[in-house]
Amino acid sequence: MFKQNLAKQTLRNIRLHHAQSDESISNTDICYENMMRFKKFADSLNYNGPVATMTDNTKLKESLSYSATLGCVIGSTLSVSETKVSNYEEVITIIDKIKVENTIAKQVQIYLLQIPLPKIPPIVIGLIPNNNKEKAADIFAYHQKVLQYAAQLKINIVSFGSDGAANEFNAQLMLMSTSTTENIIFEDQLYNIKFKCPVFPGIGPEIRI
Structure with missing residues (x-):
């Protein structure tokens, strides 16, 4: 049935097809490659002004599926490296493992970068599946990774916004308290x-929204 749904294409061919699209990401973590995608997009607009970061932990419909873009089974809290597959038989094996270990994701922490200009879409830089048990320190660590790569790529992030959930709010407080x-x-x-806000080297001042 899996082969029929994919019109008898091999997993390798499907991955190669999706990898050719600039709209896809090959790593759902907050990483240099995803930040570079945003940088290239901004450069294509000749934009080097302020950028807003937005994050939200969104509820998922619990399900497992194969991602041609990532070449792995998605929908769990396991890392991409743990769910990589090279043939159809491995898909079933990985799905069974996820069910046994009860690691089906219930939420996904989304990170976006936004150029504050009309009609400019936000760019996804991170999709982190979780079980809604992340602490403020975990989210703060994600914020730090964003700033680390932003400094390397000279992306002028000026704000971090969230919906005000307790752990996200406390993560913002930790960011604002950074020495x-x-x-x-x-x-x-x-x-x-x-009012006080830190000024990060290579980036500039940061505020929370």
């Missing part, structure tokens, strides 16, 4: 307002 050699501080004693 840096330079900070931007605004204080109004009359209205008891004090």
Whole structure:
């Protein structure tokens, strides 16, 4: 049935076909390659201005399937390397393993980069499956990876936005509390307002939204 659904194509041929598309990502983790995809997109627009990062942990319909783009079984919290397949028989083996280990993903942490201009679509830089048990420290680590690659590629990220879930909110607080050699501080004693944001080397100031 699996072969019939794929019109008798081999897994290798399907992967090669999808790999030719610039719209696809070959790694769902936050990685240099995905950040480079955004950089190339921005360069194609001659854009080097501010960029917004958005993240959200979205509920998934629990299911398992084969991804021709990634060459693996998707829908679990196992890493891509653990679910890679080279033939149809391995697909069934991996699916059985996921079911036995109860590692079917219930949520996916989505990371997007957005150029703040009209009609410019956001670019996906990370799709991280999880069981909705991620702690603030886990999300903070993802934020740090984004900033690490942004500094290398000279992407001017100015903000991190989320929907306000407790772990995401606390991750933002951790980001804003990062020790840096330079900070931007605004204080109004009359209205008891004090605003502070870190300035990251090679990137610039960061705020949370």
